[in-house]
Amino acid sequence: MAATDNPGTGTSRRDDTNAAVDPTTAVVISVAAVATGLIALIIALAAGGAVTARVIPGLPDAGPVTRWGLPLSKNAMDVAAALTIGLLLLAAFLLPNDNGTPSTQAVGYVRAASWAGLAWAAAAGATLVFRLSDTLGQPPLEVLGDQLSSYAGQSAQGIGLTVVILLATAVTLFGRTVVSVSGTIALLGIALAGVVPPALTGHSATAGSHELAITGLALHVLAICLWVGGLAAVTFHALRPRAEHATLAVRRFSRFALWAYIGVAIGGAASAVSRLYAVHELFTTPYGRIMLVKIALFGVLGYLGWLHRRSVVPRIAEVSGRARFARLAGGEIVTMAAVVGLSVALSRTAPPPPAESEVDPVTALLGFPMPPPIDAWSLLTLWRPDLLFIMVVVLLGGLYAAGVVRLVRRGDRWPWGRCVAWASGLLVIVAMVLSGFGTYAMVLFSTHMLQHMALSMMAPLLLVLGAPATLALRALKPARQRGDRGPREWLSAFLGSAFAHTVTHPAVATPLFVLSPYALYFTPLFQALMSDHLGHMLMNVHFLATGFLFYWTIVGVDPGPRKIPFLLRILLLLLTMGMHAFFGIAIMMQSEPIAPEYYAQLEIPWSSSVGEDQYTGGGIAWALGELPTLLVTIALVRQWARDEERAERRRQRHSRREGSDDADMDAYNAYLQQLDRQARGER
Structure with missing residues (x-):
């Protein structure tokens, strides 16, 4: 790759190619992240009682396959969604383009997002089956058929997962043909819309404060997907042997990550307030304790992000800076994987019940x-x-x-x-x-x-x-x-x-x-x-x-x-x-x-x-309707008068440039102005 200047960044593209980072680092980070996420998920599920529930004789039970399969498929769905969104974010906004035309590597990331979208759709389909199995208390193979189609088209959770499958499939199909940045942005919008329905049909739909619960959880999920997926995509791009504009992509994501972190914090705080009715429930309930661990890991991620902005991003163009970025980003991705696992476990853990034994139907x-x-x-x-x-x-x-x-x-x-x-x-x-x-x-x-x-x-x-x-x-x-x-x-x-x-x-x-x-x-x-x-x-x-x-x-x-x-x-x-x-x-x-x-x-x-x-x-x-009509009429009259004045000034300038072809009109206007001045003087 030629060592051409990178305008606006103060670096050269040679800095993006001579990264002395072991190519196996990406594999190591991926394996560590998957293992950490699964361990955090399993521990949180056991602590919250989601997989250790006692089977009551006489009541239907879906069995251990569903108890473990539902959170695992949900975790796979969330990870695939985050990767899809991160790859599209990298291709659309983090890598530079040429007047709306993406680079070759950016197009490659869009194609990779289509494969991630396929995994997302498959995981969402498995989640749909396991969720129906959990609802009916029947093994997964017994709910296939008419029961599954009815659940997918009639219940709120089923409709939400069906929408996810459709939108993920759309990203998969259209991601194979998109060749413009505007098309990539449209795919990113579809992918972001795909992560919202499950958030709106879970605990937030029954939380007491609807204004906080629904919007808070939706914001929380969107910000996490952009943050986690964006970091994973940028890290993979920076570790490539011949990555284009890796320095620029890292710097752009560093600015974006701060806003994503704030969005995660606001959404998480709103969700917690809408589900916990007292502070002591953070320490006395399984739901609160899992949330405390998640908050602690969130603080760790904030510290790692601060280290990125302070010591890594300013020297990202250097060889030593790239190596330090790989180590720090790897630790951040592993921590994020644990947070995602805890989030899935929270969705399977019952929040504390309200203090009142009876729920007011008006409040509900x-x-x-x-x-x-x-x-x-x-x-x-x-x-x-x-x-x-x-x-x-x-x-x-x-x-x-x-x-x-x-x-x-x-x-x-x-x-x-x-x-x-x-x-x-x-x-x-x-x-x-x-x-x-x-x-x-x-x-x-x-x-x-x-x-x-x-x-x-x-x-x-x-x-x-x-x-x-x-x-x-x-x-x-x-x-x-x-x-x-x-x-x-x-x-x-x-x-x-x-x-x-x-x-x-x-x-x-x-x-x-x-x-x-x-x-x-x-x-x-x-x-x-x-x-x-x-x-x-x-x-x-x-x-x-x-x-x-x-x-x-x-x-x-x-x-x-x-x-x-x-x-x-x-x-x-x-x-x-x-x-x-x-x-x-x-x-x-x-x-x-x-x-x-x-x-x-x-x-x-x-x-x-x-x-x-x-x-x-x-x-x-x-x-x-009277007051807006009056305001609009006044504004229109003023705009019309100013437009006529600007048109007259343009005509006069044009006349002067063309040799005063409209001399008669100019003389007539001057005559009217003189009469106006005389009338004002008489008054």
């Missing part, structure tokens, strides 16, 4: 007890920690503030009005989701409709006026290596992509915004989504996404794939607001209650009538 449905009668004090004090939207608000607010600070330090200006609009939009999300409004939105239809209108019409409008894409394009630095794509280049590519060109078309964005409420509230879909916290969370995300897309098309100041005439924007705005007003009237005219089975389960003691509350909700939907 909502994730919290029935709130008191609604009043101003309750709306201001009944806050609930929804982890997803806490992270969204903190992340969006932090990134926006960081972008503004970078511009100011560079000497550039950023309009303060955009900062106010962005902060106001985030505050609306906080008020509608995390405060008492979010609590009562699960109980009262009228409060839910207020939340819907605020999240779909007010918050997106304010966020759009904050111009986040423009700020990001100005604040982000270009990629250091010529031809490579960093965050700024990927954002530019996305804004000009065929996907963005399609979803920002008025014929797509407007129907999504206008017609989705009709499809939601006048079909059984609303009742199905309200009955599950994940469905309610997806509703709120949908409200924000469709509202942001519509207002970004109508009044957005960010660069987009097309420019819509201002007259058409005003017509679309008027049509949309009219449809929203009719939507509110249609709800008020409903003779039957919406989602009657869901609200019947609540039996609200202080609410007079579900029908009256629904009528109030329709009135809110009908009335709350």
Whole structure:
């Protein structure tokens, strides 16, 4: 390999090829990691009682094959998923590309990810069989057939594993043909989606605090897969005799690993809080003791990561640095394997039961007890920690503030009005989701409709006026290596992509915004989504996404794939607001209650009538479209006037360059300006 310079890293590609590391090191690390993971899994299963349960005569028992086969297949499924994600992460983001075209080695890693995906799908299939065997108390061979197909299509856990099999199979098939970085990113998204369903159908589905349990476990699993799989892929790449850009890949992953570590910590803490009802349960229950060991190993991983960033990554281009990286990364991978084994054992260990002997059905449905009668004090004090939207608000607010600070330090200006609009939009999300409004939105239809209108019409409008894409394009630095794509280049590519060109078309964005409420509230879909916290969370995300897309098309100041005439924007705005007003009237005219089975389960003691509350909700939907319409109209008028001024200045510059061909028009404009000055002088 030629010793060419590596722009932006200060090293040469010769540093990536002369690594004096024994090729058998990767084999040794792999064997040690597998052995350590299995030992940790077996010890934790025995300590938690998952494989030593006493068989009660007369009750069905699946047998030792299922007791051991289920956790082993689950462990294999998790490891294969992490390797698949890590290989795709390495190929998509850690290795440089040439204007969206991956290198030969990156394509090879995508092909390797397809084989890992095949192992992932096979392990998920085995887990499906063993889980049904464990549920029915029958040997694995006896559940094959109709019972297995019914379980895979009807139960929550069966559907979750079926989705995993389908998504892993998709990675396997499409991974053989993908030859672009954008396709690799799409495969990475599919793989990340594949690790979420099992996390949402395990202990988190029955935990008391739904807002923490579901989002916390999903974040925990995603961050672990990215962290563990990414480290394994980067380590293997760095140990290759002729690895391309190994130094750059290690440095990029070092920055990424810190965020993954934070995500694992946040998700793990949220999961622990939702499952443990007292601190002493960490020491007095098998579930808590296994979690304590996992926390201790997590601290060890943090220390090893700190050593990486301090002493290894700065000297990774040196021969001694590569050897030290191999030793330290090997120890980290072995420790991670033990953590994965403990995580699988935790999923097979029963968490401590709640202190109350009887579970309130309302608490089981909502994730919290029935709130008191609604009043101003309750709306201001009944806050609930929804982890997803806490992270969204903190992340969006932090990134926006960081972008503004970078511009100011560079000497550039950023309009303060955009900062106010962005902060106001985030505050609306906080008020509608995390405060008492979010609590009562699960109980009262009228409060839910207020939340819907605020999240779909007010918050997106304010966020759009904050111009986040423009700020990001100005604040982000270009990629250091010529031809490579960093965050700024990927954002530019996305804004000009065929996907963005399609979803920002008025014929797509407007129907999504206008017609989705009709499809939601006048079909059984609303009742199905309200009955599950994940469905309610997806509703709120949908409200924000469709509202942001519509207002970004109508009044957005960010660069987009097309420019819509201002007259058409005003017509679309008027049509949309009219449809929203009719939507509110249609709800008020409903003779039957919406989602009657869901609200019947609540039996609200202080609410007079579900029908009256629904009528109030329709009135809110009908009335709350006025303020967003006024704000959008003002913004459109200002944008139209500024656009005309810019067009006039361009015309004048063009006229001067072309020799004043429009001299008559210029003279007429000068005459009008003189008359205006005379009129002002007379006044």
